[in-house]
Amino acid sequence: MSGAAQETTTTAAAGSVGPHRRARMKLLYHHAVSNALYLVLAPVAAAVALRASRVTAADLAAAREHLAANLPLAVALLGVAAVLATVYLIRRPRPVYLLDFACYKPGGEHVVTRETFMAQSMKAGAFTDDNLAFQRKILERSGLGQGTYFPAAVLNSPPNPCMAEARREAEQVMFGAIDGVLAKTGVRARDIGVVVVNCSLFNPTPSLSAMIVNHYKLRGNVATYNLGGMGCSAGLISIDLAKQLLQVHRNSYALVVSMENITLNWYWGNNRSMLVSNCLFRMGGAAILLSNRGGDRRRAKYQLLHTVRTHHGADDRAYRCVFQEEDDSGTVGVALSKDLMAVAGEALRTNITTLGPLVLPMSEQILFLASLVARKVFGLAGVKPYIPDFKMAFEHFCIHAGGRAVLDTIEKNLALTGWHMEPSRMTLYRWGNTSSSSLWYELAYAEAKGRVRRGHRAWQIAFGSGFKCNSAVWKALRTIAPAADDRNPWADEIHNFPVEVPKVETVAASS
Incomplete structure (x- = not known):
């Protein structure tokens, strides 16, 4: 072997060893900091044990005499401790449990392939040849597969979007998901005390929540809420609202329904910033059943640990980056700004700055604080901002499948692996x-793969118009057996995933 070849081989080997060595050192540091308390208390515990072993009968007798002499003070202290403990137990937030959830899976008559999509677009006669080519290009680079779903109104020839068809789509999605979650949990509809529905673009009268009350004949004092116009992050807003309501309503169930409606929101114009949403949005929805009953912990899947909401609506650029308006010809659509990815990145940074101290281990917080002090206090401009390793805090990441660019950006910024991104990418591809x-759908994917174990933590991140970034953190209360849930939307096809999605340059993304 020549000297040059040997040098190249040695350099390559060193390069491959370096990252592994750094990873091992960081893991060792993480364990040392995480167990620092035990390391500090071990000598103290040893000293206490040694002292206790030398206690004599005379020492015990003296202690009893001292206690008898100060009995009123001891009783008073015990009483104060009991009162404080009672106040704490009364005022502490009630745990919120996720009993189960169900995702709607449309029938085969709703399947839309790329070819079907383009055929319907051409039949509509509303798009120019250039914009038909633009949509085909978006589809090819979107990360969507050949098995997504559209409502019947869009697939009909000719399409017939109308209020009746929009209601039909809403009923199919909502009732299909709710039927699933009620069947999974065995909870009776009349036992539900809170209903929160979110759908951004379709808000009929009576409301979607009223449709649920009417269909399931819910009791007269049920508390209902209908959230509209809040974008793709509204699902976690609904979870946060339900959590707060469950702090007030004792021994109650809260039903959360998250969905969007395609029928009346298909864009029939030629503004390219509005055409992107046609290519990415598909039919689907989910129903989630929450409980604050202590006895439900044994059968619940998850416990809600944290919700963090971030709103950048005060900034005009963020406010207008996802905006429903009329185009030049008067056709209504949702326009996506070129600033979308930059705005989403800023919202994400704000959100994780709030979430980080709640979930990150002390080892990561120390590194982040050290880099911040080095740059801000000592003025060391050469020190890069430390990006915390959120893989130390979570086992599962559910990132809103808004588009390929969204997922690529978060994967890079949070230094996630392909395994962590798999539920989000496969959800974008399949649904x-x-x-x-x-x-x-992403959390259901992780469950269907048998990845969720007791004690695992899942981080849900969503972005939406306004502009908002919201997070929810869940802790698995038991190991989820894939075979036990035949209503999982992935159940009969999970063996086909993951699939290889070709890497191409991303044209656009939607939030």
Whole structure:
């Protein structure tokens, strides 16, 4: 072997060893900091044990005499401790449990392939040849597969979007998901005390929540809420609202329904910033059943640990980056700004700055603080900002499948692996952008793969118009057996995933 070849081989070997060595050193540091308390207390515990072993009968007798002499003070202290403990137990937030959730899976008559999509677009006669080519290009690079779903109104020839068809789509999605979650949990509809529905673009009268009350004949004092116009992150807003309501309503169930409606929101114009949403959004929805009953912990799947909401609506650029308006010809659509990815990145940074101290281990917080002090206090401009390793805090990541660019950006910024991104990418491929419900198709994917174990933590991240970035953190209360859930939307096809999605340059993404 020549000297040059030997040098190249040695350099390559060193390069491959370096990252592994750094990873081992960081893991060792993480364990040392995580167990620092035990390391500090071990000598103290040893000293206490040694002292206790030398206690004599005379020492015990003296202690009893001292206690008898100060009995009123001891009783008073015990009483104060009991009162404080009672106040704490009364005022502490009630745990919120996720009993189960269900995702709607449309029938085969709703399947839309790329060829079907383009055929329907051409039949519509509303798009120019250039914009038909643009849509084909978006589809090819979107990350969506050949098995996503559209409502019947869009697939009909000719399409017939109308209020009746929009209601029909809403009923199919909502009732299909709710039927699934009620069957999974065995909870009776009349036992539900809170209903929160979110659908951004379709808000009929009576409301979607009223449709649920009427269909399931819910009791007269049920508390209902209908969230509209809040974008793809509204699902986690609904979870946060339900959590707060469950702090007030004792021993109650809260039903959360997250969905979007395609029928009346298909764009029939030629503004390219509005055409992107046609290519990405698909039919879907999810129903989630929450409980604050202590006895439900044994059968619940998850416990809600944290919700963090970030709103950048005060900034005009963020406010207008996803905007429903009329185009030049008067056709209504949702326009996506070129600033979308930059705005999403800023919202994500704000959100994780709030979430980080709640979930990150102390080892990561120390590194982040050290880099911040080095740059801000000592003025060391050469020190890069430390990006915390969120893989130390979570086993599962459910990132809103808004589009390929969204997933690529978060994968890079959070230094996630392909395994961590798999639920989000496969959800985008299999179901498309189902708006606020996409997070639940992703969690269902992790369950169907048998990846969720007791004690695992899952981080749901969603972005939406306004502009908002919201997070929810769940802790698995038991190991989820894939075979036990035949209503999982992935159940009969999970063996086909993951699939290879070709890497191409991303044209656009939707939030």
